[in-house]
Amino acid sequence: MSWAGPEDIFLSTSLATYLDKKLLVLLRDGRKLLGTLRSFDQFANAVLEGTCERLIVGDLYSDIPLGLYVIRGENVVLIGEVDLEKEDLPPHMTRVSTAEIRTAQKAEREAADLKGSMRKRMEFLDMD
Amino acid sequence: MLFFSYFKEIVGREVVVELKNDLAIRGTLRSVDQYLNIKLENTRVVDQDKYPHMMSVRNCFIRGSVVRYVQLPPDGVDIELLHDATRREARGG
Numbered sequence: 001m002s003w004a005g006p007e008d009i010f011l012s013t014s015l016a017t018y019l020d021k022k023l024l025v026l027l028r029d030g031r032k033l034l035g036t037l038r039s040f041d042q043f044a045n046a047v048l049e050g051t052c053e054r055l056i057v058g059d060l061y062s063d064i065p066l067g068l069y070v071i072r073g074e075n076v077v078l079i080g081e082v083d084l085e086k087e088d089l090p091p092h093m094t095r096v097s098t099a100e101i102r103t104a105q106k107a108e109r110e111a112a113d114l115k116g117s118m119r120k121r122m123e124f125l126d127m128d
Numbered sequence: 129m130l131f132f133s134y135f136k137e138i139v140g141r142e143v144v145v146e147l148k149n150d151l152a153i154r155g156t157l158r159s160v161d162q163y164l165n166i167k168l169e170n171t172r173v174v175d176q177d178k179y180p181h182m183m184s185v186r187n188c189f190i191r192g193s194v195v196r197y198v199q200l201p202p203d204g205v206d207i208e209l210l211h212d213a214t215r216r217e218a219r220g221g
Contacts, residue, residue, distance in 0.1 A: 013161035015189060024185055028194070030149070032181050044165070044191050054181060077147060077194045080171075080185030089180050 015040040018081060023048070025071060026078040032056070034082065035069065043073035055101045057108050059093050062101035130217050134210065135160040135198075144174065144199035145190055151179060153188070164192035 018037045025033040025048065035048030047070050052063040096104070139157050145166060146152040152175065155168030167189050173182040 013159045013165050013167050013189070018189065024181065026151075028149070044189075056181060073191070074193070076191050077149060078151075078153075078188050078190050080182065080188035083184045083186050086184050089183060093180060 015044070015046070015079065018079060022082045022084065024054075024078075024080040024082050025076060026080070027071070027075045028077055029075070033066070033069065033071070034063065037079075041073070044076045044079070045073040046071045046076065046079070055105065056089075056093075057101060057104040060096045060101060060104050061089060061093055062096050062098055064098055064101075130210075130213055131164065132160065132162055133213070135164065135166075138200065138204050141201045141204055143168075143201070143204075144197075145195055146197040146199070147190070147194050148196045149194070151182075153182075153190070155188075158187070161192075164195065166190045166192065166195065166198075 015037065019040075021037060023035065023037050025035070025046065027033065032054045033048060033051050034054055035051035037046060038049050039047040047068070049068055051066040051069040053066055055062050055064060135157070139159060141157055142154065143157050144152055144154045145168065151173065153168060153171050153173055155171035158167040158169045160166050167187070169187050171182075171185060171188055173179045176183065
């Protein structure tokens with residue numbers, strides 16, 4: 001990944017082809033950021049403008065507006081070009097408000113915690 | 129440098145890149161660099177239902193440091209050639 005000349009830029013691994021495009025950035029902690037790439041370097045450090053975080057819980061999703069973000073390259077897993085014609089998620093998914101997604105997130109976390117604690121209590125049964 | 133050279137040889141072929149977070153992506157290898165960062169085209173996530181947010185992504189850049197495996201086309205490796213190149217590189221080029 002480097003600053004390639006104009007003739008081979010479309011064949012290089014440089015992020016230059018993604019400049020000023022709407023991108024989906026997947027981070028190592030599983031977060032999904034949507035925004036416009038304004039700058040980058042050889043470490044995949046990136047500047048995203050108009051960034052939103054997309055939260056998905058089951059069939060619900062919500063975009064939380066964040067603003068201008070500088071992402072440290074080591075946290076980047078994948079940078080995907082978002083196809084503007086089919087930007088949307090599968091049709092069965094519903095867009096909800098920030099408050100609703102937070103509630104859904106909490107419910108999911110509590111369900112997971114409960115499952116964990118149930119398993120812990122059943123451990124003496126030594127199931128495998 | 130050997131694997132970099134090797135990946136350059138298979139540009140244009142279809143591969144499956146499995147990441148350290150278990151996400152597996154099938155796509156056409158568009159380019160690769162010295163860090164083994166990879167660019168894929170016409171990507172499809174192997175387990176679509178689990179990763180709905182990837183539906184709208186057709187081209188992507190994958191940071192080399194997060195790659196676990198690259199599954200190659202079955203006829204994509206010339207073992208003899210790779211063997212020779214390995215020895216040549218081990219001798220110091």
